[in-house]
Amino acid sequence: MSRVEAILTQLKDVAANPAKALADYKAETGKGAVGIMPVYAPEEMIHATGFLPMGIWGAQGKTISQARTYLPPFACSIMQQVMELQCEGAYDELSAVLFSVPCDTLKCLSQKWKGTSPVIVFTHPQNRGLEAANQFLVTEYELVKAQLEKYLGVKITNVALENSIAVYNENRVAMREFVEVAAEYPQVIDAVSRHAVFKSRQFMLKEKHTELVKELIAEVKAMPVEPWDGKKVVVTGIMLEPNELLDIFNEFKIAIVADDLAQESRQIRVDVLDSEEGPLYRLAKVWQQMYGCSLATDTKKGRGKMLINKTIQTGADAIIVAMMKFCDPEEWDYPVMFREFEEKGIKNLTIEVDQEVSSFEQIKTRLQSFVEMM
Amino acid sequence: MSLTQGMKAKQLLAYYQGKADQDARDAKARGELVCWSASVAPPEFCVAMGIAMIYPETHSAGIGARKGALDMLEVADRKGYNIDCCSYGRVNMGYMECLKEAAITGVKPEVLVNSPAADVPLPDLVITCNNICNTLLKWYENVAAELDIPCIVIDVPFNHTMPVPEYAKEYIAAQFRNAIAQLEVICGRPFDYKKFQDVKNQTQRSVYHWNRIASMSQYKPSPLNGFDLFNYMALIVACRSLDYAEITFKAFADELEENLKAGLYAFKGNEKTRVQWEGIAVWPHLGHTFKSLKGLGAIMTGSAYPAMWDLSYDANDETLHSMAEAYTRTYINTCLENKANVLMGIMERGQIDGAIYHLNRSCKLMSFLNVETGEMIKAKNGKPYVSFDGDQTDPRTFAPAQFDTRVQALVEMMEADIAAVAE
Ligand code: SF4
Ligand code: SF4
Numbered sequence A: 001m002s003r004v005e006a007i008l009t010q011l012k013d014v015a016a017n018p019a020k021a022l023a024d025y026k027a028e029t030g031k032g033a034v035g036i037m038p039v040y041a042p043e044e045m046i047h048a049t050g051f052l053p054m055g056i057w058g059a060q061g062k063t064i065s066q067a068r069t070y071l072p073p074f075a076c077s078i079m080q081q082v083m084e085l086q087c088e089g090a091y092d093e094l095s096a097v098l099f100s101v102p103c104d105t106l107k108c109l110s111q112k113w114k115g116t117s118p119v120i121v122f123t124h125p126q127n128r129g130l131e132a133a134n135q136f137l138v139t140e141y142e143l144v145k146a147q148l149e150k151y152l153g154v155k156i157t158n159v160a161l162e163n164s165i166a167v168y169n170e171n172r173v174a175m176r177e178f179v180e181v182a183a184e185y186p187q188v189i190d191a192v193s194r195h196a197v198f199k200s201r202q203f204m205l206k207e208k209h210t211e212l213v214k215e216l217i218a219e220v221k222a223m224p225v226e227p228w229d230g231k232k233v234v235v236t237g238i239m240l241e242p243n244e245l246l247d248i249f250n251e252f253k254i255a256i257v258a259d260d261l262a263q264e265s266r267q268i269r270v271d272v273l274d275s276e277e278g279p280l281y282r283l284a285k286v287w288q289q290m291y292g293c294s295l296a297t298d299t300k301k302g303r304g305k306m307l308i309n310k311t312i313q314t315g316a317d318a319i320i321v322a323m324m325k326f327c328d329p330e331e332w333d334y335p336v337m338f339r340e341f342e343e344k345g346i347k348n349l350t351i352e353v354d355q356e357v358s359s360f361e362q363i364k365t366r367l368q369s370f371v372e373m374m
Numbered sequence B: 001m002s003l004t005q006g007m008k009a010k011q012l013l014a015y016y017q018g019k020a021d022q023d024a025r026d027a028k029a030r031g032e033l034v035c036w037s038a039s040v041a042p043p044e045f046c047v048a049m050g051i052a053m054i055y056p057e058t059h060s061a062g063i064g065a066r067k068g069a070l071d072m073l074e075v076a077d078r079k080g081y082n083i084d085c086c087s088y089g090r091v092n093m094g095y096m097e098c099l100k101e102a103a104i105t106g107v108k109p110e111v112l113v114n115s116p117a118a119d120v121p122l123p124d125l126v127i128t129c130n131n132i133c134n135t136l137l138k139w140y141e142n143v144a145a146e147l148d149i150p151c152i153v154i155d156v157p158f159n160h161t162m163p164v165p166e167y168a169k170e171y172i173a174a175q176f177r178n179a180i181a182q183l184e185v186i187c188g189r190p191f192d193y194k195k196f197q198d199v200k201n202q203t204q205r206s207v208y209h210w211n212r213i214a215s216m217s218q219y220k221p222s223p224l225n226g227f228d229l230f231n232y233m234a235l236i237v238a239c240r241s242l243d244y245a246e247i248t249f250k251a252f253a254d255e256l257e258e259n260l261k262a263g264l265y266a267f268k269g270n271e272k273t274r275v276q277w278e279g280i281a282v283w284p285h286l287g288h289t290f291k292s293l294k295g296l297g298a299i300m301t302g303s304a305y306p307a308m309w310d311l312s313y314d315a316n317d318e319t320l321h322s323m324a325e326a327y328t329r330t331y332i333n334t335c336l337e338n339k340a341n342v343l344m345g346i347m348e349r350g351q352i353d354g355a356i357y358h359l360n361r362s363c364k365l366m367s368f369l370n371v372e373t374g375e376m377i378k379a380k381n382g383k384p385y386v387s388f389d390g391d392q393t394d395p396r397t398f399a400p401a402q403f404d405t406r407v408q409a410l411v412e413m414m415e416a417d418i419a420a421v422a423e
Helices: A003-016 A018-029 A043-047 A077-088 A104-109 A131-152 A158-184 A191-200 A206-221 A243-251 A279-289 A303-314 A328-343 A361-373 B009-029 B044-048 B056-065 B069-078 B087-105 B110-114 B135-147 B166-187 B193-218 B227-238 B243-262 B283-295 B321-328 B336-349 B370-381 B400-422
Strands: A033-036 A052-055 A096-100 A119-122 A231-237 A254-261 A318-324 A348-353 B034-037 B052-054 B125-129 B151-154 B273-278 B298-302 B354-360 B385-390
Touching: A003 A018, A003 A191, A003 A206, A018 A033, A018 A052, A033 A043, A043 A052, A043 A131, A043 A158, A043 A279, A077 A104, A096 A104, A096 A131, A119 A131, A131 A279, A131 B166, A158 A191, A158 A206, A158 A254, A158 A279, A191 A206, A191 A243, A191 A254, A231 A303, A243 A254, A243 A361, A254 A303, A303 A318, A303 A328, A318 A328, A328 A348, A328 B135, A348 A361, B009 B034, B009 B052, B009 B227, B009 B243, B044 B166, B044 B193, B056 B069, B056 B087, B056 B227, B056 B283, B069 B087, B069 B110, B087 B110, B087 B135, B125 B135, B135 B151, B151 B166, B166 B321, B193 B227, B193 B243, B193 B298, B193 B336, B227 B243, B227 B283, B273 B336, B273 B400, B283 B298, B283 B400, B298 B336, B298 B400, B336 B370, B354 B370, B354 B400, B370 B385, B385 B400
Parallel strands: A033 A052, A033 A096, A096 A119, A231 A254, A231 A318, A318 A348, B034 B052, B034 B125, B125 B151, B273 B298, B273 B354, B354 B385
Antiparallel strands: none
């Protein structure tokens, strides 16, 4: 097995088995984990406690049964899965769950956790251009910090926090480079591998992840760049899973040359800046600088333009909108984006992401005819 | 003699509703600014600057009630709006697209010509506030983007912890000051602080009389038919910062007080049980829902939805913190516990026997906590509740038969409880 394959296999294993990642972490460090509900949270704060921050992004193919009592069928697909898993006690190992509420669904979900872990809720301000919004968020973060300290029994020092910020910034830089490398080497980093590199970062310490990603980048870059005879796309949405769906991308030689997925590149879009200000303030500033996301209010609606620019920059053939079923923030962004794509003559296709389904025949047919049309 | 002299409250309601739309059309014709506003966004700033206000949620509700929603929903559908997006928003986006087309081509599209929608002009700016949902942020982003006009945002963060903390009020008050600065630029003149004070005072007088109406349901039997709150809501939404609302609500509250004194009740002796309505009305089927309940002798004597416009604050508070608090404490913008407490308070005041929850296909925020809220309240006050499927403007989700069966079941439970107490 080449080193590239070995690293990818390792990351795929982590991505596929978060429970094991947690068990290993516990065995190794004696510390537990804190869950992070989508979409954004000051993860650095958790990292600074020595607990493992773990993303909570649903599961694939679980039949919704217990969750039906608590959520009508028109709640987004990912939260149906998360609710089902809560009911099953799947998250009860977590020492706490950090919950942001940037959409109506998450506001409600934050009030009805069915597991046993304590839930820490905070609100992102949406009038993001204002300094008052930063101040508000700093106070929210102070409260988050106090609760983390209480539930985890660890003091979060500024030294630890600065160290975690540096670790996270380094990871984001590495991941942004990885995105470019994956675009250049689709033969080596296919859609499934690309996703695994992103997904695994939710279940491992970022410094370890960075180390592997950097090594991966170096190994891949040592190879010659081969011409790509398939298509190139930019994908946007909340997430693009499972592997069976990504396998279709591979089958039809559709390379993902950039993404704007909430689970992937939106997480690494903005770094914590250096400045004279304290760490909590700088963490809060990240939200102000966030852009191109359906959950970060933008009265100028820059997302469509951002995607169009990405498409041009990367030489992509099309944009694929991965629409999370029943996700209204994304559905509200769509018509404006769609109009902009059409006006610029950019090919685009929407596919539905439904975590409950396990058959992808329909998407396969649609992707196939889309590729033929490109 | 004024035109409205001698009018009954019901006539005043129709008159002022029409007048508010006419004001906007006149303003547009004079080349003055028109603003589209979210229903619980603070109108005080725009009104102080003499801007005419239009309320898309009320407008969409009107279209729904007049059975005109489907046409507009279809226009929105063609533009790419998923059926999952709130139907108020979809109806409005459809309507906006029609107006935009008319403005560009000079020809009114057919659906608009045939629409029963009240004729309102395109906005020159919009103001939105997420104190009832974040959908309103997304929706108004789109209106602003599609028309390329300014969007004033008043962000009231979800109150996961109650009471509303000081730092949240500070943030909201800062946004009020920012909105003032934005308006000065949009209008090209300084903010009128004197008029602002008058408008705040006016708003408080409107709210006072609105609350007077709602409080009439405390009497048993009730002189107020709670469904009237849904009808009169149009003015607390659209005209609370004008005397239109005050005049109408005062007249209605006075009428109700007189009726009470004279022993004239809403159900004329047929009030058997009293219910709470949780959520928005089903506008396209308002008549059905009302008659179905009335047929069973069940009167609605409380709903937190119209009560959201109980926007009482200290109009003289120059820090604007009091006003900030009024606009953020909306029960659906708070934690579950507070939400349940608010609803329970309404049940107590309205001497209510049971609750009906509207599981609204459009409204995630007013649906996803229904089970928890219902159970929490039932555990505390023992009152039964039922839920039905509906939508406030898309007529296709509501099934009359399901509604009837559910309220029938509720009435049976309430009557059994009442009989048990009587024994
Ligand atoms: S509605 Fe969308 S943004 Fe909100 S929780 Fe669901 S997937 Fe996430
Ligand atoms: S119906 Fe619900 S989602 Fe729609 S605007 Fe009203 S509160 Fe928001």
